[in-house]
Structure formats: C-alpha cells, structure tokens
Amino acid sequence: xxxxxxxxxxxxxxxxxxxxxxxxxxxxxxxxxxxxxxxxxxxxxxxxxxxxxxxxxxxxxxxxxxxxxxxxxxxxxxxxxxxxxxxxxxxxxxxxxxxxxxxxxxxxxxxxxxxxxxxxxxxxxxxxxxxxxxxxxxxxxxxxxxx
Numbered sequence: 205x206x207x208x209x210x211x212x213x214x215x216x217x218x219x220x221x222x223x224x225x226x227x228x229x230x231x232x233x234x235x236x237x238x239x240x241x242x243x244x245x246x247x248x249x250x251x252x253x254x255x256x257x258x259x260x261x262x263x264x265x266x267x268x269x270x271x272x273x274x275x276x277x278x279x280x281x282x283x284x285x286x287x288x289x290x291x292x293x294x295x296x297x298x299x300x301x302x303x304x305x306x307x308x309x310x311x312x313x314x315x316x317x318x319x320x321x322x323x324x325x326x327x328x329x330x331x332x333x334x335x336x337x338x339x340x341x342x343x344x345x346x347x348x349x350x351x
Contacts, residue, residue: 280338306322
C-alpha cells in the first residue's frame with residue numbers, strides 16, 4: 205500500500221512539475237512574440253518613379269533587405285510604406301537598396317548607372333515631387349496668383 209501511495213505521489217509531483225514547465229514555456233513564447241512585435245516598425249518615405257514597372261523594381265529592392273517584412277510603393281503619391289524589424293535593418297538601409305536600383309528616395313540619390321539602365325518609361329524626372337497627396341487635379345493652377 206505504501207508503494208502505491210508513493211507512486212501516486214511521485215506521479216502527481218511529475219504532473220505538477222510538467223504543468224509548471226508547460227506554463228513557463230507558454231510564458232516564454234508569449235514574451236518572444238511580444239518582443240518580436242516591439243521590434244517591428246512601420247515607416248514611409250518618398251521614392252521617385254513613374255509606372256507599374258517602377259513599382260515592381262522599387263518594391264523588389266526594398267523587400268530584398270533582410271528585416272523588411274512588407275514594402276508597398278504608391279505610384280500616385282510617390283511614397284513607399286515599409287514594415288521592418290528595427291533589430292535587423294533601418295529605413296536608411298532600405299532607402300540605399302532602392303537607390304542602388306536607380307530610384308531617388310528622400311535621403312539617397314539613385315545610382316546613375318542603374319537609372320540609365322531603367323526602361324525609358326521608368327526614367328523619371330529628377331525634380332519630381334515625392335510624398336504627394338495622390339490626388340490628380342484637372343487644373344493644378346487653382347489658387348495661384350499671377351503677377
């Protein structure tokens with residue numbers, strides 16, 4: 205009878221230890237998920253470009269940077285929205301990758317050799333405004349006063 209009681213006590217102790225272990229593992233996993241979420245940031249910056257071919261090249265360059273989880277360039281606004289892991293990369297590294305593909309960003313001029321190799325439809329105006337509203341007006345001169 206003592207062996208049965210002892211066996212039951214040992215099994216109960218192992219079960220209790222096992223449950224605590226599982227709870228600890230679950231807690232650790234939750235902390236890891238939280239710390240991963242904390243490291244993710246969303247940022248946006250201007251990128252010059254003209255068309256859907258530009259969009260593909262710009263997004264491919266941004267997504268090639270280790271730590272970038274998403275990059276979406278808006279052809280009308282000339283702005284890219286990027287989600288990245290700040291422990292692995294930075295917005296400046298993403299801008300440099302885009303510039304290396306030939307496109308000007310807010311802080312980095314596009315590589316001229318890469319720009320010259322872009323298709324004709326992708327060779328944008330280097331004075332193009334970035335971070336536009338995305339709205340196209342029929343007459344851009346409303347509200348201007350000419351002297």
